[in-house]
Amino acid sequence: METLLLDANTWLLVLTGAGVSAESGVPTFRGMNGLWEDQPVTEVASPRGFAKDPLRVWRFYSQRRAGAADVSPNPGHDALVAWERHLGDRFLLATQNVDGLHRRAGSQRVVEMHGNLFTSRCSNPDCTRPPFPDTTVYASGTVPGCKECGALLRPHIVWFGEQLDPDDLTRIESFAVKAMRSGGRLVFLAAGTSGAVYPAAGMVDNVRAAGGETWLVNLDASENASSFEHFVQGKSGEVLPKLGR
């Protein structure tokens, strides 16, 4: 297997997707028995779907909240924690995953680009109540209401058609700019993602345009696999612990 050199000159930006949590038992979105198989994504992960049927959306997210609470990080998550401890502020992890497993494994320099299953917020944009930690698995048939304004609560998740948090995108971009300005070697590694969802799927192109090195660790060739210089095929829980040196 190729080796990823993590030396004093390396700045490492990692992007993870559902494949990194698959070995913890969290279902992925696409492919065999993926989450979206029996849930049309527009019906359960979009503002329109929530407006149309909040019960269905809360049933979908409550099931995932319960599932994610029951699983544990795997060696792929642990390898990323070790890389962060080795590289310090020359490491940043951007995750599309909303299951919270990276933080539970010990990752601290994490940007949860698509939000977090264990946070809810008021669906009323004019409400002053900020997003809050919420581990409640709401019983089927329940749509929780906001204590402050009475509007429906919603998962604090970025749905299709919704903008990502600009602060998150700025943090990721600033890391890459700082790496390039330092004269260091910017390395972008994507693991466990189908490369199907933007803007996350476009990160590899941005890094290549900036002259960075690109790696993909995935069970099979992702949609944007051809954009990566290095492709290590395999399970992230097996590949990541051996890849970094």
Ligand code: BV8
């Ligand atoms: C936005 C929350 C501005 C829900 C999610 C440019 C071009 C085309 C379209 C667009 C574009 N820009 C914006 C869009 C529209 C849209 C989009 O990208 N659509 C796609 C379908 C074409 N993007 C948006 O709407 C984004 N907002 O850009 O705002 C805007 C708005 C409208 C129009 C233009 C601009 C918001 C995107 C966020 C959506 N929310 N999640 C939830 O999680 O419940 S995305 C959803 O898919 C999940 O978060 C998930 O993380 C993400 C990506 O999936 P993956 O993580 O990659 O998982 P997947 O199952 O697909 O793949 C797993 C991979 O792992 C596989 O390859 C498999 O082989 C591999 N694997 C499996 N096991 C293992 C493994 N690998 C290693 N080891 C293993 N063991």
